[in-house]
Amino acid sequence: MTRRFVPLSLRFSRRRPEVLAPALLGHLLVRVVDGVPRVGRIVETEAYLGPQDLACHSSKGRTARTEVMFGPAGYSYVFLVYGLHHCVNVVTGKGAAVLLRALEPVALPADVRTDGPGRLAKALGVDLSLSGHPLSEPPLFLARGRAVARSNVQVGPRVGVDYAGAWAKAPLRFFVKDSAWVSAR
């Protein structure tokens, strides 16, 4: 059942985050719950460059929370924002990661929304217990989809990082042009 999805290797994620972020568009995120895969196509990502990037959690230092970001590429970094919402990232190594912000539904329960990082995590049933999980195997993994042509990728500033000074304006948000599933703001 989950076999028809071909996992991306850990190696796939081993690139600079600003390169991986657009490269992930079009690929799939698969979450297996009770043997049933929930699947979405990645349509929106953001790159967080590492300790030098003031919007990146790793710039605040290496803590228990951010430790996994300093580990090997291809693992998940899941965190809790505002005490309520989980956000899912793909670690690229050296304290950097790519935030997954929106999915186009492929195989999901009806009525769940996947636009926005909090809704995405909720729809897939991802919480802190999945932080540090290798995204090459169930129950949470990236799978091969159809890459999005560069001409169909739109770039803009990251959402919700106004506090990060000059970094707030850096064009590190990537999303599929004309996708109805991209988060609004």
Next chain:
DNA sequence: ACATTGATCGCT
């Protein structure tokens, strides 16, 4: 204070 969201208020 915070890489968010959903509800509500107060207008047009």
Next chain:
DNA sequence: GCGATCAATGTC
């Protein structure tokens, strides 16, 4: 309807 405002709530 729509934009501004606000509360919820765990970790740092």
